[in-house]
């Protein structure tokens with residue numbers, strides 16, 4: 001482990017480390033942690049290394065001084081892990097430990113950019129005010145001095161909120177060097193551009209981002225903006241979600257306010273690709289309005305406005321439930337304050353390995369309660385879903 005310690009001393013004390021992840025447990029290891037990631041952070045103006053220990057879908061953080069961090073990583077590699085990826089400003093290092101304890105260190109071109117540490121403290125303001133961002137100037141959100149136009153202030157807040165939600169989950173993709181991302185129903189693409197800016201310009205990821213929409217003129221406009229800004233790995237395509245076949249594998253699917261069942265088609269694509277992260281804000285959920293019925297719920301069903309909201313909530317609950325059945329853990333988050341729009345629930349789903357049997361039971365009971373037959377999401381998901389439902393009869 002001397003080579004490992006030497007490398008760590010070099011990259012940690014000279015502040016070259018950007019991010020690292022220790023993985024692949026040794027066979028006889030008794031560690032409860034499946035993975036440990038490390039990154040430099042500023043805590044009360046002191047630079048330390050933050051360790052994130054991953055276990056049972058949970059995480060625990062611990063901050064250590066540079067010297068303690070060098071000792072700790074060396075010990076973790078010695079006792080528990082067979083692989084470490086260390087991303088530094090000069091190079092990406094892969095440390096491999098063989099069954100017999102032999103250490104090999106591979107060096108590759110650097111794939112990440114250094115993040116300004118103060119950024120970690122300003123988590124809620126990834127995009128700042130009074131600072132010009134070319135994409136926001138071009139999209140008419142702020143002027144060239146960085147002043148946000150008052151009529152675009154909600155959009156500005158929405159962009160920050162969205163990026164904050166992405167930043168909470170981005171560790172899920174930490175082992176990947178290139179991220180394939182699709183934004184279905186991207187529209188004018190404020191959030192698609194923001195996502196590109198955040199992942200490429202701030203975090204230093206290599207990405208291929210595609211925005212898809214049915215509106216030809218919007219797609220032409222977005223491609224022109226991406227070209228002018230030299231956002232080379234951001235492309236916009238004209239087409240329907242259902243027939244989109246650009247990628248074989250996608251890491252993140254975003255679909256914000258895609259209308260009615262277009263959201264189901266987007267979720268079905270995401271599941272088919274095995275996307276690790278799905279971020280979806282459904283919109284205009286009309287499908288179940290005429291399909292739900294339970295006599296006990298008559299007081300809610302007899303008022304159109306209540307029934308409409310009820311149908312939306314049932315649709316989204318059903319979607320989240322289906323994602324859980326198919327191996328995702330889901331959260332429902334408030335995307336933007338309800339005072340701005342009622343279309344404000346974001347479904348955030350993170351891929352886990354196992355099929356969730358409880359979710360199957362919940363799904364069947366929920367459908368029976370509301371007397372729902374043949375919801376569109378079942379058609380959209382096709383065999384992926386029907387096979388699991390059949391298996392657990």
Ligand SMILES: C[S@@+](CC[C@H](N)C(=O)[O-])C[C@H]1O[C@@H](n2cnc3c(N)ncnc32)[C@H](O)[C@@H]1O
Pocket residue numbers: 184185186187188189190191212213214215239240241242255256257258259262283
């Ligand atoms: C309300 S806009 C949302 C735009 C953007 N995602 C946002 O949140 O600001 C919905 C967009 O979804 C697109 N859309 C709806 N159904 C679609 C489909 N089946 N395939 C591709 N785009 C679709 C529409 O053309 C429209 O631009």
